[in-house]
Amino acid sequence: xxxxxxxxxxxxxLAASLSNSKKQWEWSGAADASVFVAGxxxxxxxxxxxxxxxxxxxxxxxxxxxxxxxxxxxxxGPYWRTxxxxxxxxxxxxxxxxxxNRHFMFEFDEPLRLHDCGEVGTVVPASMISAFWEPSLTxxxxxxxxxxxxxxxLLGTPPPKTxxxxxxxxxxxxxxxxxxxxxxxxxDTIRITPAALRVGLWKILQGDLEAxxxxxxxxxxxxxxxxxTPDGCLKPEYSVGDxxxxxxxxxxLMLSEIDAAVAQVEAA
Amino acid sequence: xxxxxxxYRSQPDRAFWxxxxxxxxxxxxxxxxxxxxxxxxxxxxxxxxCFASNLVPFLERAGFTYLRTEQPHPYLRDMPENLGYxxxxxxxxxxxxARQFLQLIDRGYGRFAPAEDRWYVDGAVVxxxxxxLRYPARSDAEFDVxxxxxxxxxxxxxxxxxxxxxxxxxxxxxRSSIDxxxxxxxxxTISGEFDPARHEFHNFSASEVTEDLHGxxxxxxxxxxxxxxxxxxxxxxxxxTATDSHVVVATTRSKAILRVAAGEITDARSNVTYxxxxxxxxxxxxxxxxxxxxxxxxxxxxxxxxxxxxVSQCESSPDAFEQVTTDETVIEDVADDRAPVAADAVGxxxxxxxxxxxxxxxxxxxxDNG
Numbered sequence: 001x002x003x004x005x006x007x008x009x010x011x012x013x014l015a016a017s018l019s020n021s022k023k024q025w026e027w028s029g030a031a032d033a034s035v036f037v038a039g040x041x042x043x044x045x046x047x048x049x050x051x052x053x054x055x056x057x058x059x060x061x062x063x064x065x066x067x068x069x070x071x072x073x074x075x076x077g078p079y080w081r082t083x084x085x086x087x088x089x090x091x092x093x094x095x096x097x098x099x100x101n102r103h104f105m106f107e108f109d110e111p112l113r114l115h116d117c118g119e120v121g122t123v124v125p126a127s128m129i130s131a132f133w134e135p136s137l138t139x140x141x142x143x144x145x146x147x148x149x150x151x152x153x154l155l156g157t158p159p160p161k162t163x164x165x166x167x168x169x170x171x172x173x174x175x176x177x178x179x180x181x182x183x184x185x186x187x188d189t190i191r192i193t194p195a196a197l198r199v200g201l202w203k204i205l206q207g208d209l210e211a212x213x214x215x216x217x218x219x220x221x222x223x224x225x226x227x228x229t230p231d232g233c234l235k236p237e238y239s240v241g242d243x244x245x246x247x248x249x250x251x252x253l254m255l256s257e258i259d260a261a262v263a264q265v266e267a268a
Numbered sequence: 269x270x271x272x273x274x275x276y277r278s279q280p281d282r283a284f285w286x287x288x289x290x291x292x293x294x295x296x297x298x299x300x301x302x303x304x305x306x307x308x309x310x311x312x313x314x315x316x317x318c319f320a321s322n323l324v325p326f327l328e329r330a331g332f333t334y335l336r337t338e339q340p341h342p343y344l345r346d347m348p349e350n351l352g353y354x355x356x357x358x359x360x361x362x363x364x365x366a367r368q369f370l371q372l373i374d375r376g377y378g379r380f381a382p383a384e385d386r387w388y389v390d391g392a393v394v395x396x397x398x399x400x401l402r403y404p405a406r407s408d409a410e411f412d413v414x415x416x417x418x419x420x421x422x423x424x425x426x427x428x429x430x431x432x433x434x435x436x437x438x439x440x441x442x443r444s445s446i447d448x449x450x451x452x453x454x455x456x457t458i459s460g461e462f463d464p465a466r467h468e469f470h471n472f473s474a475s476e477v478t479e480d481l482h483g484x485x486x487x488x489x490x491x492x493x494x495x496x497x498x499x500x501x502x503x504x505x506x507x508x509t510a511t512d513s514h515v516v517v518a519t520t521r522s523k524a525i526l527r528v529a530a531g532e533i534t535d536a537r538s539n540v541t542y543x544x545x546x547x548x549x550x551x552x553x554x555x556x557x558x559x560x561x562x563x564x565x566x567x568x569x570x571x572x573x574x575x576x577x578x579v580s581q582c583e584s585s586p587d588a589f590e591q592v593t594t595d596e597t598v599i600e601d602v603a604d605d606r607a608p609v610a611a612d613a614v615g616x617x618x619x620x621x622x623x624x625x626x627x628x629x630x631x632x633x634x635x636d637n638g
Contacts, residue, residue: 041630102626103343106618112341115405115413122341123417126410127392128403132344170625179624183617190621242629 025082029059035258036061036149038083039094040075041245042157046094046255048240048248055248055255061086080143091149092221092258095140095209097157099133100201101244105166107191117200129204137212144216151262154213155254156206156223158246159234160198167192169243199232221261227253295548295577301534301541305498306431306582311335313357313429317364317437317502319545319574321355326575330582335429338421343619351400351458357429358421361398361452364437365472366480366529368450372397373487376422382449386411387460396451399459427492434484435545436526437502439472440510440518454510469510471522477529485537497540499530503549505564523550543581545574 027036029050037046038061047062049055061083075083083091111121114129144152161169170176170187180190206222213220227238227250238250282288282297299305306312312327313335314320324334338358340347353359363369374380375397387394392404393411398418405411426432442454445468456462472480481499488495501523509518527546534542549558549570558570 098626098630102623103619105622105625108341108343108618110342112343115407115410122339123413124341124344125403125414126406128340128344128347131403132347169629173625173628175628176625179621183621191618243625244629 023076023078024064025061025079026064027059027086028062030057033057033059034089035059035092035255036083036086036088036090037092037094037155038075038079039155040096040098042094042097042155044240045158045246045248045251046092047251049251049255050248052248054252058255084144084147087148089149090151090153090258090262091147092153092155093140093144093218094155094157096136097205097209098244099136100160100198100205103133104193104198104201105243107193113197114200114204117197118194126204126207129201130208133205133208137208140212141216144218151265152216152218153258153262154209154216154218154220155258156209156221157202158238158244158250159223159228159232160195160202161239161243162229162233162236163192163195165234165236165239166243169241172241195231195233203232219261219265221254221257224253224257289551289553293553295573296580298544298547299577299581301543303581304583305541305543305578306332308332308583310430311428312431312433313425314433314435315356315360315363315369316433316435316500317362318352318435318504319500319502320433320435321352321362322571323433323575323578324355326579330579332582335425337424337428338418348402350402353398353401357425359398359401359418360422361400362437364452365439365441365450366436366477366484367441367443367448367472368397368452369434370480370483370487371450372422373426373484376419376426377487377491380449382444383446384444384449384466385415387455389459394459396449396455396460399451399453399455423491426488426495429492429495431496431498432488433498433500435500435502436477436530437504438506439477439522439525440506441470441472442467442510443470444468471511472525474525474528474532477525478532481529481533482536485533485540489539495539497537499534499540499542500544501526501530501546503546503558503566503570507564543578545578548574548577 035058047060112124113121167187210220238246240247311333335357353361394404441450443450455467505519509515511518530542534540
């Protein structure tokens with residue numbers, strides 16, 4: 001595999017940060033919502049659930065006004081202030097959730113493994129993996145320190161996808177195909193990290209989110225087993241057409257899990 | 269032999285205090301074993317107290333190969349580590365006593381399974397023999413796999429090295445009262461919990477240390493017959509003693525025992541030699557600034573003097589070492605617990621692509637406001 005250094009995303013990120021300095025945000029969804037969902041890109045599944053009529057009583061915090069598709073709407077300070085100040089029954093937060101994909105979707109030349117996933121390569125302690133992406137979670141403590149909603153929920157994030165779905169997702173993204181080609185590979189040949197290892201890494205991330213939720217006094221709502229294949233991947237029926245995100249059905253499923261978890265807390 | 273002709277007449281200058289110390293003292297001449305101490309083709313493993321890790325950057329900059337059999341995965345090699353676990357061939361950290369090293373070898377080859385082989389601390393499964401590891405296991409199953417990986421790396425080092433540098437550090441130790449397993453630190457200090465019913469103090473005698481060194485040599489000869497061993501004694505005084513003695517007195521006793529044992533094993537074994545780092549730093553000829561103000565920490569100047577003397581006895585060009593000792597980064601490396609940062613991580617292409625996919629897809633989701 002030839003070396004490849006992505007430069008396009010960093011330019012986009014710069015543009016996003018400039019744009020967000022003037023961005024306004026609004027809750028999109030039910031006017032009488034009792035569950036408010038805010039967060040990073042996986043919020044899209046909850047927005048899709050609303051748009052597809054799979055959920056009611058829910059609103060998702062999105063940019064206000066016309067959207068420039070070339071500029072991503074990364075949550076910024078005003079975004080989180082809006083989210084945290086919103087009164088209501090539940091504020092459900094999606095925090096990142098793609099760390100395992102961002103770093104480990106494709107196999108390294110020198111493989112790594114976890115103690116219970118993978119057969120070759122250096123065994124990496126789960127605690128080292130947690131420490132590795134810990135910086136991506138640290139801001140959460142500060143941002144979610146003061147929440148107006150009655151219940152703060154931290155949401156589990158979608159499990160990794162099957163190899164086939166990842167390849168399919170790559171095929172429909174010209175910019176990604178171009179990058180992969182620059183590395184001397186194609187969507188069909190690029191070596192995807194074995195699913196078992198990706199699932200193992202995702203489980204570590206879910207454990208870290210759960211621990212973080214406990215620390216900040218949030219209810220952690222994990223992804224139910226019903227959304228997963230026997231080997232732990234996201235079931236195809238919950239997948240949107242890329243290599244990492246979930247669809248409205250997944251959002252609806254998680255919203256029902258939120259209701260159950262909050263009801264349990266309220267009943268206790 | 270006439271009255272004017274006696275054995276001292278044939279002794280070199282270094283044998284006389286007046287000519288070997290009082291004037292023209294040469295640290296390099298304190299070594300009187302076989303030379304060259306190291307050849308360029310050697311694969312060097314080290315273990316023991318901190319001197320055994322201090323020498324690594326000096327040797328590497330002089331062109332020698334320091335054997336590393338247990339390193340973090342290249343993609344994660346910038347992750348920090350504690351207490352010098354990355355400063356040695358495998359991640360055993362400082363090994364202060366000969367008995368602990370002997371037991372490490374026996375654990376590696378399945379001859380010793382300590383009864384107290386793990387501690388449960390705040391949700392982590394801690395290795396009592398590496399209690400400061402920054403990334404402990406989270407379950408017994410993970411502990412077993414990580415421990416097996418570590419011991420395999422120890423075996424690989426022992427079997428593939430051509431030279432082992434072993435630095436004797438202490439005679440005082442804490443061990444299991446059940447089976448004598450020696451810990452690198454008193455339980456409860458770095459991790460774990462001290463239990464007087466299970467943990468006991470022991471101060472090794474000269475004969476015990478000598479016997480342990482013979483045991484180490486025998487075991488290493490069985491798996492690596494060509495291995496040469498360089499022994500040193502750490503000049504660093506005890507940080508504390510568990511005896512009733514003053515720490516200065518305890519230090520003197522401890523270092524004397526180690527020095528005697530090193531001498532005995534060197535006399536008895538043809539593949540073992542002694543390098544007098546201890547004498548260069550602590551002898552009456554040593555300059556006052558061999559230690560820092562606390563009179564315990566060996567100064568960078570003294571470390572450099574020792575390393576210069578050692579490398580001068582090895583097969584390497586003087587020019588190469590000139591570069592080593594004039595490079596200011598050397599001292600920083602010696603004091604730095606972390607492994608050198610890699611300039612180019614292996615697998616960075618995979619990581620770059622994964623990052624691109626994640627960012628592109630997340631951006632797309634975020635921009636999709638429909």
